[in-house]
Amino acid sequence: MPELPEVEALVGFLRDRTSGHQITSVALGQISALKTYAPPLDALVGRRVGDVVRHGKWLDLVAVPADGPDGDPLHLVFHLARGGWLRWSEQAPTTPVRPRAGGGGGNRPTLALRVRFDDGAGFDLTEAGTRKRLAVYVVADPVEVPQIATLGVEPMSDAFTPAVLAELLARKNQQVKGLLRDQGAIAGIGNAYSDEILLVARTSPFRLTKTYASPPGSPEPSADVVALHTAIRDVLREAVAASSGRPAAELKDAKRRGMRVHGRTGEPCPGWDGVPCGDTVHEVSFADRSLQYCPTCQTGGQVLADRRMSRLLR
Numbered sequence: 001m002p003e004l005p006e007v008e009a010l011v012g013f014l015r016d017r018t019s020g021h022q023i024t025s026v027a028l029g030q031i032s033a034l035k036t037y038a039p040p041l042d043a044l045v046g047r048r049v050g051d052v053v054r055h056g057k058w059l060d061l062v063a064v065p066a067d068g069p070d071g072d073p074l075h076l077v078f079h080l081a082r083g084g085w086l087r088w089s090e091q092a093p094t095t096p097v098r099p100r101a102g103g104g105g106g107n108r109p110t111l112a113l114r115v116r117f118d119d120g121a122g123f124d125l126t127e128a129g130t131r132k133r134l135a136v137y138v139v140a141d142p143v144e145v146p147q148i149a150t151l152g153v154e155p156m157s158d159a160f161t162p163a164v165l166a167e168l169l170a171r172k173n174q175q176v177k178g179l180l181r182d183q184g185a186i187a188g189i190g191n192a193y194s195d196e197i198l199l200v201a202r203t204s205p206f207r208l209t210k211t212y213a214s215p216p217g218s219p220e221p222s223a224d225v226v227a228l229h230t231a232i233r234d235v236l237r238e239a240v241a242a243s244s245g246r247p248a249a250e251l252k253d254a255k256r257r258g259m260r261v262h263g264r265t266g267e268p269c270p271g272w273d274g275v276p277c278g279d280t281v282h283e284v285s286f287a288d289r290s291l292q293y294c295p296t297c298q299t300g301g302q303v304l305a306d307r308r309m310s311r312l313l314r
Contacts, residue, residue, distance in 0.1 A: 001082045004188030005239035006251045007057050015052040022048045022118040027097035029111035036137045056151045056187030081133035088248045092122030152185040162229045166221040169209040177205035195262040195292050201231035202272050204299045261292040269294040
């Protein structure tokens with residue numbers, strides 16, 4: 001799934017390539033992808049791109065009236081979900097798109113939406129797999145999208161401080177990886193980057209958030225909170241820098257290459273600080289996902305065989 005760094009790079013790519021261009025067609029390929037009906041998709045046609053912005057893992061193409069700055073914008077807002085991607089073409093296909101109610105089989109990508117611009121370029125939103133979760137909205141205000149209205153703090157913003165993180169950790173007692181992935185708490189971090197953050201923070205994914213509390217009487221966030229906050233900022237900044245300026249077609253491979261532990265089960269651990277620790281990357285599997293971690297760097301040498309059999313590290 002694209003997370004904050006890849007979505008930020010897609011935003012920059014689309015902003016550079018589409019700003020000022022007029023939308024000439026918007027065609028729906030997957031009926032279930034469109035979550036709104038008013039305004040209709042064709043209300044975007046004839047408008048020009050005023051900006052492209054990000055809300056967590058959501059992309060927002062801001063379409064303004066073509067005849068000047070006056071007039072209310074419309075927002076083409078979309079979430080790529082687990083199997084979705086944005087495919088850019090300098091010469092977008094002009095063949096008619098036939099809307100389909102059902103999804104394709106296997107991992108073959110199916111077309112969800114096609115947008116073309118006045119210079120002939122455009123992009124397709126595609127989705128692989130049988131579980132179709134890619135979502136498209138056309139709204140007058142992004143907060144009309146429920147998932148955007150409930151987003152938590154942006155981890156790259158000035159509003160995300162160690163004190164704010166301490167408050168989030170104290171809200172309820174849960175595994176720290178779950179908190180990092182909770183979009184209502186911190187916007188934009190998913191399964192992959194939470195693995196990376198926890199390695200750099202030298203923290204078990206199963207550590208309980210109550211253990212981050214400051215000593216009694218201390219008004220300042222604990223050292224562990226500060227370390228986790230630093231790891232979040234450092235990992236995301238590094239990934240954003242690595243993704244910045246890349247075309248959409250290169251972002252997936254760049255993300256995979258940049259991972260220290262995520263998706264690298266059985267490979268040597270590069271170390272939380274870039275110095276190999278001598279251990280290998282281990283995995284915990286769940287029904288629909290997995291996490292990767294290093295026992296030496298994160299769990300005091302304890303191997304977490306799976307979620308059901310492992311004890312929570314405290």
